[in-house]
Amino acid sequence: MDDPDITDEELLSARTAATFELFYCRHVDQMLGYFARRTGDPELAADLCAETFAAALAGRRRYRPEAGAAAAWLYGIGSKKLADAQRRGYAERRAQRRLGMERIQPSDEDFARIERLGEADDAHVQLGRLAPDQRDAIAAHVLEERPYDEIAGALGTSEAVVRKRVSRGLAAMRERMGARR
Amino acid sequence: MTEDFVTQLRVQLREAALREERRTPVARRVVRARRTFPGPMAAALAVALLALAVALGAVALRGEPEPAVPKLVGLYPVADGLSSLAPGFGAVWTADPIRGDVLRIDPSSRRVVARIAAGGEARVAVGAGAVWALAGDLLYAGDKGPVRLLRIDPATNRVVARIPMRSPSGDAFGPLDLQVDGGDVWVVGAAGALRVDPRRNVRDRFVPLPQSRGVVTDRDSVWALTGGGRLREFDALTGRAVGDVPLRAPADSHLFGGGRGTLTLIGANRMALLERATGRRLWRATLPGDVRYWIAAGDALWVHVAREPDDRDLLVRLDAGTGRRQGQVALTDAGATGIAEVGRDVWVATPGGKIIVAR
Numbered sequence: 001m002d003d004p005d006i007t008d009e010e011l012l013s014a015r016t017a018a019t020f021e022l023f024y025c026r027h028v029d030q031m032l033g034y035f036a037r038r039t040g041d042p043e044l045a046a047d048l049c050a051e052t053f054a055a056a057l058a059g060r061r062r063y064r065p066e067a068g069a070a071a072a073w074l075y076g077i078g079s080k081k082l083a084d085a086q087r088r089g090y091a092e093r094r095a096q097r098r099l100g101m102e103r104i105q106p107s108d109e110d111f112a113r114i115e116r117l118g119e120a121d122d123a124h125v126q127l128g129r130l131a132p133d134q135r136d137a138i139a140a141h142v143l144e145e146r147p148y149d150e151i152a153g154a155l156g157t158s159e160a161v162v163r164k165r166v167s168r169g170l171a172a173m174r175e176r177m178g179a180r181r
Numbered sequence: 182m183t184e185d186f187v188t189q190l191r192v193q194l195r196e197a198a199l200r201e202e203r204r205t206p207v208a209r210r211v212v213r214a215r216r217t218f219p220g221p222m223a224a225a226l227a228v229a230l231l232a233l234a235v236a237l238g239a240v241a242l243r244g245e246p247e248p249a250v251p252k253l254v255g256l257y258p259v260a261d262g263l264s265s266l267a268p269g270f271g272a273v274w275t276a277d278p279i280r281g282d283v284l285r286i287d288p289s290s291r292r293v294v295a296r297i298a299a300g301g302e303a304r305v306a307v308g309a310g311a312v313w314a315l316a317g318d319l320l321y322a323g324d325k326g327p328v329r330l331l332r333i334d335p336a337t338n339r340v341v342a343r344i345p346m347r348s349p350s351g352d353a354f355g356p357l358d359l360q361v362d363g364g365d366v367w368v369v370g371a372a373g374a375l376r377v378d379p380r381r382n383v384r385d386r387f388v389p390l391p392q393s394r395g396v397v398t399d400r401d402s403v404w405a406l407t408g409g410g411r412l413r414e415f416d417a418l419t420g421r422a423v424g425d426v427p428l429r430a431p432a433d434s435h436l437f438g439g440g441r442g443t444l445t446l447i448g449a450n451r452m453a454l455l456e457r458a459t460g461r462r463l464w465r466a467t468l469p470g471d472v473r474y475w476i477a478a479g480d481a482l483w484v485h486v487a488r489e490p491d492d493r494d495l496l497v498r499l500d501a502g503t504g505r506r507q508g509q510v511a512l513t514d515a516g517a518t519g520i521a522e523v524g525r526d527v528w529v530a531t532p533g534g535k536i537i538v539a540r
Binding site: 016017021046053054058099106107108109112113136139 | 186198199309336362364
């Protein structure tokens with residue numbers, strides 16, 4: 001299970017299959033949305049996403065936390081793959097072939113989901129990355145439209161604490177979304 | 182159910198990472214050997230390895246390899262009971278009918294990582310951007326207990342919509358089964374099929390189908406096997422019948438979905454694949470027990486066959502193109518309530534709350 005206290009940098013530096021899988025789970029939706037927005041083509045976005053994560057897996061030994069955030073490193077790989085694909089007209093599969101990975105043919109449903117990720121302002125994705133107390137407070141108040149006092153009662157805490165969690169969580173989401181654009 | 186892109190990629194990456202982990206010490210030894218051996222010896226070693234590789238390659242190229250014999254690779258207790266199984270969003274989803282929860286299972290550890298209260302027995306499906314659970318008193322089919330379709334957001338593991346299961350005119354229709362295919366969500370009941378619009382989370386269209394022996398839905402059509410043994414196709418938009426062909430189907434046969442463009446007819450120990458457009462039978466197979474669940478996985482169909490009380494249940498692999506039996510494995514626990522393809526494995530959920538993993 002994903003532990004929010006473990007940073008992306010720690011996951012990538014641990015260099016085990018399990019930690020890379022967690023790193024993938026944290027970022028796959030964002031990468032799909034990123035590629036979908038920039039290509040307007042869900043199939044190409046899926047191919048680029050697969051190749052980016054394969055390249056990240058193959059090259060994770062070269063990642064150095066002191067050089068920057070792991071997410072930024074991943075986006076760096078992704079942007080190079082995107083530029084290559086725009087030049088060639090298709091996404092290369094070099095890293096996937098090297099790792100013995102087969103091409104995955106996305107279904108119509110996958111295409112629809114990737115398009116939605118591209119259309120979304122990734123608020124949803126960012127919500128999933130928040131600390132659990134902030135995420136739960138935002139989900140309860142913003143998505144389920146429950147009042148602060150009711151949420152506080154359910155969580156056994158004060159209304160002020162819930163307000164703070166919502167406020168800080170939204171601020172963190174805004175910062176992360178703004179920082180990437 | 183087959184897996185979505187995100188789950189398939191996750192499984193491929195995990196397997197690639199594990200291969201890399203295993204490969205690393207060997208690669209190190211090869212590099213070390215290259216440094217240790219003098220030039221001529223290294224060349225001789227390289228020639229020998231090349232000869233071995235050519236010989237192995239020749240063996241591999243002799244013909245299409247036979248699929249490996251199915252085997253059990255694990256048994257994992259996850260709850261006191263389980264019903265239905267659906268992979269998606271990097272997880273496998275099932276339901277615990279004893280506690281009335283939907284369960285999120287991590288496909289790597291096979292552990293329950295989240296429980297979502299469903300308020301009763303539930304059937305789960307994944308698609309149209311969400312996890313769906315048909316939940317409530319399904320035994321009484323909506324007439325005596327409230328049945329709701331729950332929309333679960335996989336990012337937060339929270340129920341974000343609860344849709345009452347009544348036909349648009351407000352009638353109970355006995356909801357029992359959930360079919361999510363592509364962007365469409367259908368709930369099939371004793372009296373008909375109800376389509377739900379996943380963009381607005383509202384009931385959208387109802388096709389009355391009384392006394393059917395199985396209903397299969399997709400974006401454009403609804404197929405039903407009538408009590409009289411006819412395969413009828415209905416327009417999903419208007420509910421109008423647009424096709425009607427007789428089927429040579431024994432009275433105990435029921436209709437189920439198939440792969441793209443096909444339907445499956447199942448009766449006791451028989452299974453047949455039909456062409457959707459014409460009802461033409463593509464193949465027929467006889468199984469060594471009663472067919473309970475099946476799943477299409479690549480070129481194969483994996484079929485759960487019940488032989489209780491006298492013998493152990495089987496998981497049988499058929500060639501999807503011909504129906505030919507390719508192998509089988511005896512299961513350690515009796516019964517099945519769901520089956521799913523997860524990576525290169527097949528998972529079977531048992532009524533006793535265990536997940537059996539076969540490959």
